[in-house]
Amino acid sequence: SAVISQKPSRDICQRGTSLTIQCQVDSQVTMMFWYRQQPGQSLTLIATANQGSEATYESGFVIDKFPISRPNLTFSTLTVSNLSPEDSSIYLCSVPGLAGAFETQYFGPGTRLLVL
Amino acid sequence: GQSLEQPSEVTAVEGAIVQINCTYQTSGFYGLSWYQQHDGGAPTFLSYNALDGLEETGRFSSFLSRSDSYGYLLLQELQMKDSASYFCAGRNTGFQKLVFGTGTRLLVSP
Numbered sequence: 001s002a003v004i005s006q007k008p009s010r011d012i013c014q015r016g017t018s019l020t021i022q023c024q025v026d027s028q029v030t031m032m033f034w035y036r037q038q039p040g041q042s043l044t045l046i047a048t049a050n051q052g053s054e055a056t057y058e059s060g061f062v063i064d065k066f067p068i069s070r071p072n073l074t075f076s077t078l079t080v081s082n083l084s085p086e087d088s089s090i091y092l093c094s095v096p097g098l099a100g101a102f103e104t105q106y107f108g109p110g111t112r113l114l115v116l
Numbered sequence: 117g118q119s120l121e122q123p124s125e126v127t128a129v130e131g132a133i134v135q136i137n138c139t140y141q142t143s144g145f146y147g148l149s150w151y152q153q154h155d156g157g158a159p160t161f162l163s164y165n166a167l168d169g170l171e172e173t174g175r176f177s178s179f180l181s182r183s184d185s186y187g188y189l190l191l192q193e194l195q196m197k198d199s200a201s202y203f204c205a206g207r208n209t210g211f212q213k214l215v216f217g218t219g220t221r222l223l224v225s226p
Binding site for chain 2 (some may be wrong): 110
């Protein structure tokens with residue numbers, strides 16, 4: 001199984017500012033996923049980050065608001081820009097499971113963001 | 117697009133059996149996964165049904181019927197630690213991503 005760490009674990013930010021979330025995996029993976037989980041809600045995929053190429057964003061999510069970097073096969077960052085209270089959520093990164101199985105993803109512990 | 121619907125909340129007592137249903141609308145579905153998430157924790161993978169039928173993993177079993185676009189997670193001998201949110205998730209053919217269901221909050225009481 002993959003071990004994933006995220007930094008920061010939580011943060012409180014002022015509206016209009018930005019927060020960059022780091023995701024570190026203990027093994028090399030081709031794809032990393034970024035999810036948002038709003039309070040009491042399910043997980044919504046923001047984007048898929050591939051090393052060496054631009055991230056692929058889901059409908060409703062744009063690069064200007066959620067820029068992603070993927071400098072190597074074990075690390076990715078998600079920035080949430082121009083923060084508003086509606087961005088208050090848990091942000092999770094994940095990687096595919098054994099043999100690259102998308103159905104059995106491993107998740108990081110999440111970053112809890114509160115925007116005031 | 118895909119949508120996976122679950123009951124929002126299920127309650128049960130310790131030692132009981134509970135079934136959490138998941139119905140979906142999509143075509144070309146690969147299969148159904150189940151994840152558990154405790155409050156404040158990360159989702160963790162529980163089981164995956166690639167084919168129709170029942171998969172058993174200890175106290176947990178999962179079932180899939182593609183013809184009915186329906187699956188369920190069965191939890192037996194419930195324990196207090198099973199209180200958590202449970203999500204079904206699916207992957208559509210040709211897409212390298214999971215779509216998660218609406219989620220079910222399970223409350224286990226003594």
